[in-house]
Amino acid sequence: MSKNETLKSPGRRAFFKKAGVGAGAAGVVAAGLSGNSAKAEVKPGKGFKKSAYQETEHVKKYYELARF
Amino acid sequence: MARMKFLCDAERCIECNACTVACKNEHEVPWGITRRRVVTINDGRPGERSISVACMHCSDAPCIAVCPVDCIYQTEDGVVLHSKDLCIGCGYCFYACPFGAPQYPQAGNYGSRGKMDKCTFCNGGPEEDHSDAEFQKYGRNRLAEGKLPLCAEMCSTKALLAGDGEKVSDIYRERVVARGFGSGAWGWGTAYQIKGGRI
Numbered sequence: 035m036s037k038n039e040t041l042k043s044p045g046r047r048a049f050f051k052k053a054g055v056g057a058g059a060a061g062v063v064a065a066g067l068s069g070n071s072a073k074a075e076v077k078p079g080k081g082f083k084k085s086a087y088q089e090t091e092h093v094k095k096y097y098e099l100a101r102f
Numbered sequence: 103m104a105r106m107k108f109l110c111d112a113e114r115c116i117e118c119n120a121c122t123v124a125c126k127n128e129h130e131v132p133w134g135i136t137r138r139r140v141v142t143i144n145d146g147r148p149g150e151r152s153i154s155v156a157c158m159h160c161s162d163a164p165c166i167a168v169c170p171v172d173c174i175y176q177t178e179d180g181v182v183l184h185s186k187d188l189c190i191g192c193g194y195c196f197y198a199c200p201f202g203a204p205q206y207p208q209a210g211n212y213g214s215r216g217k218m219d220k221c222t223f224c225n226g227g228p229e230e231d232h233s234d235a236e237f238q239k240y241g242r243n244r245l246a247e248g249k250l251p252l253c254a255e256m257c258s259t260k261a262l263l264a265g266d267g268e269k270v271s272d273i274y275r276e277r278v279v280a281r282g283f284g285s286g287a288w289g290w291g292t293a294y295q296i297k298g299g300r301i
Contacts, residue, residue, distance in 0.1 A: 087266070089104075090248035092249050096255055
């Protein structure tokens with residue numbers, strides 16, 4: 035290994051070290067953002083939609099006709 | 103409170119497939135998806151029976167239990183609905199469903215199938231009732247209009263029954279008594295059996 039290469043190495047390592055720290059920080063920020071957006075989404079749960087069934091004349095007629 | 107249920111009287115189904123067509127037309131179901139299908143067993147042999155099959159809106163729905171994003175839920179009427187906004191198309195619900203109800207617009211592996219589609223008991227989805235978004239994603243909301251699923255309403259032989267579980271089972275019981283036999287309320291044990299104290 036030449037003297038020049040030995041001198042260059044620390045600089046390159048420092049660069050990748052900084053880049054690694056930066057990418058990690060960006061990942062943490064992105065995770066935080068995605069967590070927030072997931073919370074903002076409306077999640078369906080039990081009873082999310084109220085009862086829709088009504089025993090109207092239409093429905094009563096259906097039950098009557100189905101009895102044949 | 104009324105509990106919505108489907109019942110197919112296999113003694114009456116004539117395999118006309120009108121329920122399938124009515125559903126496709128009413129909800130403008132996308133190409134490649136058929137929310138309701140008619141299955142014939144013992145085809146061409148003695149004891150041949152046809153059954154109209156779709157999502158049975160199970161009491162203890164296995165699809166709800168396995169969904170990793172909790173996009174499937176049950177309404178107060180017992181109707182099993184899902185949110186296409188949350189669905190990731192993983193296909194777990196398809197593997198869990200004893201009736202093979204969940205379907206996907208594309209063939210593919212995990213996550214590349216598109217949003218799951220299934221029978222909604224003509225009750226739309228989580229969007230506002232009768233909104234354009236609801237119609238585009240899930241189809242018409244007939245239940246909120248004071249009607250019942252179209253497949254059952256237009257069944258010519260009234261083989262397919264839908265509505266309040268109590269009323270539907272009364273109608274079927276009367277038929278069995280009148281004709282002296284019945285082939286059993288197909289799928290009811292699987293769909294509505296009480297498991298772990300939950301109805």
